[in-house]
Amino acid sequence: MIQRAIEAGVTRILIPALELESSSAAIKLAESHQNLYAAVGFHPTELDKWNESSIENLRGLILPHLTPTPGGRGAQGEGKIVAIGEIGLDYYWVKESDKRAQQREVLKQQLKLAQEVNKPAVIHMREENDAWFGQASIDLLEIISEWHAELRTKNHPLVERPGVLHSYNGNLETARKAIALNFHLGVTGPVTYKNAEEKRNIIKQLPLARLLIETDAPFLTPVPHRGRRNEPAFVAYIADKIAEIHMTTREQVAEITTVNAARLFGWGG
Numbered sequence: 001m002i003q004r005a006i007e008a009g010v011t012r013i014l015i016p017a018l019e020l021e022s023s024s025a026a027i028k029l030a031e032s033h034q035n036l037y038a039a040v041g042f043h044p045t046e047l048d049k050w051n052e053s054s055i056e057n058l059r060g061l062i063l064p065h066l067t068p069t070p071g072g073r074g075a076q077g078e079g080k081i082v083a084i085g086e087i088g089l090d091y092y093w094v095k096e097s098d099k100r101a102q103q104r105e106v107l108k109q110q111l112k113l114a115q116e117v118n119k120p121a122v123i124h125m126r127e128e129n130d131a132w133f134g135q136a137s138i139d140l141l142e143i144i145s146e147w148h149a150e151l152r153t154k155n156h157p158l159v160e161r162p163g164v165l166h167s168y169n170g171n172l173e174t175a176r177k178a179i180a181l182n183f184h185l186g187v188t189g190p191v192t193y194k195n196a197e198e199k200r201n202i203i204k205q206l207p208l209a210r211l212l213i214e215t216d217a218p219f220l221t222p223v224p225h226r227g228r229r230n231e232p233a234f235v236a237y238i239a240d241k242i243a244e245i246h247m248t249t250r251e252q253v254a255e256i257t258t259v260n261a262a263r264l265f266g267w268g269g
């Protein structure tokens with residue numbers, strides 16, 4: 001799969017986590033190949049695995065990777081954790097108000113950790129019934145606005161690269177508010193779907209300098225492979241579709257989104 005990605009021109013792949021176990025697995029996988037990087041964190045649908053030690057456990061995973069160890073694990077192992085994620089709000093799968101309150105609380109704690117270790121956040125946001133706008137967007141905007149204000153007060157480097165709203169499925173207004181907070185937006189397979197005219201309209205109005213392309217693998221496989229398992233090589237189809245929408249070339253989209261990702265995650269261009 002990595003080989004197919006490289007052949008399709010994909011230079012770097014970020015592996016997001018769902019909870020502690022997959023955070024460790026993502027780090028291990030990232031260390032096994034130079035093109036791979038890891039995010040660590042607790043996804044909002046996995047909070048039955050969250051407990052009072054979880055933040056400390058995540059910190060324990062990250063701290064050994066923060067400073068290069070002379071004579072240590074070598075260039076491949078260093079700098080392999082580049083983000084905190086996926087973290088965020090999922091009001092699609094989770095309906096109970098106390099569990100949604102827990103999602104908000106855990107999100108805030110993980111944003112604080114992101115700030116402490118100077119890693120951007122990969123943020124998941126899903127509305128009840130997959131609406132374009134609703135309570136998840138409202139709550140998320142409030143939380144990331146507060147966090148960004150705190151970053152500004154501290155003159156924190158994450159002010160310039162706080163994170164990405166991954167596989168973005170919100171409306172144009174929320175996107176613009178997130179961009180005003182210096183967030184990026186992740187574009188996935190649905191942009192290629194026949195009935196996604198509204199989504200393409202939104203993406204048309206967003207600056208390329210703020211877009212990332214991603215799989216959300218194994219889900220959301222782009223046309224023409226829709227229905228199969230998604231994989232990194234397929235982001236090329238997303239680049240093609242964005243090029244069409246923005247009336248430019250695949251090469252231009254690839255170049256810009258590669259630079260965007262490098263700037264956000266702090267890896268080489």
Ligand SMILES: [Zn+2]
Binds near residue numbers: 086
């Ligand atoms: Zn997600």
